[in-house]
Amino acid sequence: MYIDLLKNKNFRRFIEAIILLNIGRKLSWLALGWFVYEITGSAVAIGAVISTATLAPLISSIFVGGLLDEYNRKKLMVYENFTRGILLGLIPLLFWLDMLSLMLVLFIIALDGLLSSFTTVGSSSILPSFIKKRTA
Numbered sequence: 001m002y003i004d005l006l007k008n009k010n011f012r013r014f015i016e017a018i019i020l021l022n023i024g025r026k027l028s029w030l031a032l033g034w035f036v037y038e039i040t041g042s043a044v045a046i047g048a049v050i051s052t053a054t055l056a057p058l059i060s061s062i063f064v065g066g067l068l069d070e071y072n073r074k075k076l077m078v079y080e081n082f083t084r085g086i087l088l089g090l091i092p093l094l095f096w097l098d099m100l101s102l103m104l105v106l107f108i109i110a111l112d113g114l115l116s117s118f119t120t121v122g123s124s125s126i127l128p129s130f131i132k133k134r135t136a
Helices: 002-007 009-040 043-070 073-096 102-130
Strands: none
Touching (some): 002 009, 043 073, 043 102
């Protein structure tokens, strides 16, 4: 069964995408912590950002499962990732425009965290669709 799963092109692409997504997530956390420290010089600010990024998905994951059951999972996950990309892109843009504050970073990170549950929960619920049912 595992060999069949690895032969499944869609499953391999899915796993590759999840790996890339997680690498990107970890790198963005590292870059964000470094960036926040550079602009504030405060370890407390880094803690606030990381706490916000951690707590927001915990809150939203309670509600996301129902939405994923109700609507098209794939579309929701695509929209969510696109929206999160725009949100995270706002941080350097607002910094370059000299409009960025710590509170705005926290707000953007909170929205990003609230949306991130769609991929986290959604990817777990999509996995069974890659397994072909065997007939006896």
